[in-house]
Amino acid sequence: MTVILETKSLNKEFGAVIAAKDLDVRIAKGEIVGVIGSNGAGKTTFINMVTGYLKPTRGEILFNGKSILGHSPRAITRAGMARSFQVAQLFPEMTVLDNLIVALAAAESPRPSFLSPLRSDKRVARAEDILREFGVENYRDSMVTAVPQGARKLVDIAMALIGNPQMLLLDEPTSGVSMDEKTGLMDTVMNAVRQHGVTVLFVEHDMDVVERYVSRVLAFYSGEIIADGQPSAVLADERVRDLVTGHRPTHKKGNGAS
Amino acid sequence: MRFDKTEISLAAVAIACVLFGFVSPGWLIFLLTIAFAKALVVQGVVMQMRSGLVSFGQGLFYCIGGYTVGMGGQFFGIHDAIAALSLGMLVAIAVAMVLGLLLTRYRDIFFAMLSLAFSMILFGILVKSPGLGSTDGFNVHNWTIFGWAPDGGESSQHTVFTLTVLAGLMIAVLIHRYTKAGIGVICEAVRENEVRVEYLGLSPRWLLYGNYVSAAAVSALGGGLTALATGHVDPEMAYWTTSGEFIFIALLGGLGHVAAPFIAAVVFSVVRTYAIELVPHTWQMILGFTLLGVIVFLPKGLWSLVSRKKAGERA
Numbered sequence: 146m147t148v149i150l151e152t153k154s155l156n157k158e159f160g161a162v163i164a165a166k167d168l169d170v171r172i173a174k175g176e177i178v179g180v181i182g183s184n185g186a187g188k189t190t191f192i193n194m195v196t197g198y199l200k201p202t203r204g205e206i207l208f209n210g211k212s213i214l215g216h217s218p219r220a221i222t223r224a225g226m227a228r229s230f231q232v233a234q235l236f237p238e239m240t241v242l243d244n245l246i247v248a249l250a251a252a253e254s255p256r257p258s259f260l261s262p263l264r265s266d267k268r269v270a271r272a273e274d275i276l277r278e279f280g281v282e283n284y285r286d287s288m289v290t291a292v293p294q295g296a297r298k299l300v301d302i303a304m305a306l307i308g309n310p311q312m313l314l315l316d317e318p319t320s321g322v323s324m325d326e327k328t329g330l331m332d333t334v335m336n337a338v339r340q341h342g343v344t345v346l347f348v349e350h351d352m353d354v355v356e357r358y359v360s361r362v363l364a365f366y367s368g369e370i371i372a373d374g375q376p377s378a379v380l381a382d383e384r385v386r387d388l389v390t391g392h393r394p395t396h397k398k399g400n401g402a403s
Numbered sequence: 404m405r406f407d408k409t410e411i412s413l414a415a416v417a418i419a420c421v422l423f424g425f426v427s428p429g430w431l432i433f434l435l436t437i438a439f440a441k442a443l444v445v446q447g448v449v450m451q452m453r454s455g456l457v458s459f460g461q462g463l464f465y466c467i468g469g470y471t472v473g474m475g476g477q478f479f480g481i482h483d484a485i486a487a488l489s490l491g492m493l494v495a496i497a498v499a500m501v502l503g504l505l506l507t508r509y510r511d512i513f514f515a516m517l518s519l520a521f522s523m524i525l526f527g528i529l530v531k532s533p534g535l536g537s538t539d540g541f542n543v544h545n546w547t548i549f550g551w552a553p554d555g556g557e558s559s560q561h562t563v564f565t566l567t568v569l570a571g572l573m574i575a576v577l578i579h580r581y582t583k584a585g586i587g588v589i590c591e592a593v594r595e596n597e598v599r600v601e602y603l604g605l606s607p608r609w610l611l612y613g614n615y616v617s618a619a620a621v622s623a624l625g626g627g628l629t630a631l632a633t634g635h636v637d638p639e640m641a642y643w644t645t646s647g648e649f650i651f652i653a654l655l656g657g658l659g660h661v662a663a664p665f666i667a668a669v670v671f672s673v674v675r676t677y678a679i680e681l682v683p684h685t686w687q688m689i690l691g692f693t694l695l696g697v698i699v700f701l702p703k704g705l706w707s708l709v710s711r712k713k714a715g716e717r718a
């Protein structure tokens with residue numbers, strides 16, 4: 146097995162709060178990994194560290210065997226690791242189509258053009274394909290602010306996939322989406338992901354959703370990984386039942402990358 | 404090269420302006436020249452506003468453009484107007500490339516104040532430079548264009564007007580394209596969500612840097628044209644009230660269209676001229692009320708009158 150992402154004793158402290166404690170994670174190419182854990186367990190912090198948004202207090206992060214510690218989010222994105230956000234991070238005063246076109250242009254080159262139009266026929270056609278692939282073609286010309294949560298999450302994930310990443314980290318792709326929309330949304334995402342052959346790590350509170358898609362689950366609790374393995378084994382683990390699944394969150398604090 | 408509808412309309416208006424120049428009285432030509440030249444400086448302010456940054460020191464580049472034209476003629480024998488204007492833009496680009504390294508680290512009020520600080524530094528230097536006339540500044544040498552020397556007075560005035568209109572047209576077309584190009588759109592994206600831009604693998608700082616430097620060049624051209632038109636430069640060009648005036652005009656016009664700063668600059672000049680005549684000592688009050696009115700009733704600037712009308716016609 147080829148390891149795509151590896152963290153070694155990754156630690157993050159916010160003052161007295163320990164948000165990550167000696168995290169040793171190895172993820173193989175092609176794996177689909179679920180991450181569970183109650184509010185404040187450190188799931189977003191893990192993603193933020195791995196994608197360069199937060200600097201770990203201690204530890205090492207290897208992507209394809211090379212250290213990416215201290216690299217900027219854009220360098221890490223360019224290296225092939227993309228992410229989505231707990232709260233969709235889009236350009237609110239642009240249309241959904243323009244959001245995707247910006248992402249397409251960014252994927253083509255890190256140096257944007259000064260005079261040739263961003264909105265080329267080719268990019269519009271590509272963006273329309275993506276809109277259809279994610280089932281959000283109805284929102285093509287809507288401002289993001291006028292688009293429902295579920296569709297925003299899909300656009301956010303679509304933008305992450307546009308750069309053809311090798312690995313995708315999804316922070317609660319179904320948060321803010323109604324119960325009955327969840328599986329539909331995840332099916333769409335997972336279909337797209339499979340077509341791209343991407344390694345995926347996704348955070349999800351709903352155990353039914355987790356079991357449906359993943360071969361492996363990491364259970365976070367208070368900055369530590371308390372269980373790691375097949376979904377059935379992890380969900381049967383006593384500590385997980387006590388500390389994670391027993392205390393299902395009743396409400397969520399919204400926070401994005403910050 | 405293909406031109407779109409906006410570009411053709413801009414060209415038509417520019418030609419109309421040039422023709423109008425032949426029949427209109429001198430004072431009006433002068434007013435329009437200064438207004439259009441200032442509008443170019445305002446374009447630089449607007450370019451940055453689109454990216455979410457308010458430059459409170461665009462007078463820096465206005466002044467650099469003006470002083471380069473002035474000094475080029477007085478001290479370095481550069482009498483050709485086009486050469487002097489181009490040199491002004493190059494100097495502005497060079498300065499912006501250095502200052503931009505620091506400025507693009509800052510946002511919001513910090514950017515505004517730091518840009519202000521740089522222009523006030525230039526103001527301070529010029530005021531303390533007797534060789535450049537200190538607070539009085541100095542006169543611009545007689546200039547030529549393509550080897551032809553306008554014989555002062557009306558002929559010069561007319562030539563600068565035509566030159567300003569054509570420069571304005573060129574810049575307007577370029578900015579119109581720039582706004583729709585990668586850098587223009589993604590600078591707006593930076594304003595809306597810098598984190599997302601970063602996670603698309605782009606550098607918001609590099610984008611803002613490119614935008615800052617481009618804006619500096621445009622503003623310097625406005626400064627150079629003003630120097631040619633008035634025949635004089637002084638440190639006031641870099642003073643903070645001058646920069647404030649550019650922001651004023653930018654807000655008056657709005658960010659809706661590349662033509663907005665030109666219209667707003669003309670409206671501004673007219674309002675100010677009449678305000679000074681009407682109430683010589685409290686004309687600023689009239690300007691204040693004008694801005695208040697615009698912010699309250701037309702938060703997207705004068706241009707929203709046009710876009711509203713267009714939307715109405717479509718409906």
Ligand SMILES: Nc1ncnc2c1ncn2[C@@H]1O[C@H](COP(=O)(O)OP(=O)(O)OP(=O)(O)O)[C@@H](O)[C@H]1O
Nearest residue numbers: 159162164183184185186187188189190191398403
């Ligand atoms: N920027 C920050 N500054 C200070 N403390 C932070 C910061 N980010 C996270 N924390 C703290 O770190 C801990 C882990 O937070 P994190 O956001 O990673 O949890 P999470 O597992 O993603 O939770 P949720 O399910 O609510 O999204 C929490 O106690 C949180 O308050």
Ligand SMILES: [Mg+2]
Nearest residue numbers: 188189190231
């Ligand atoms: Mg979280």
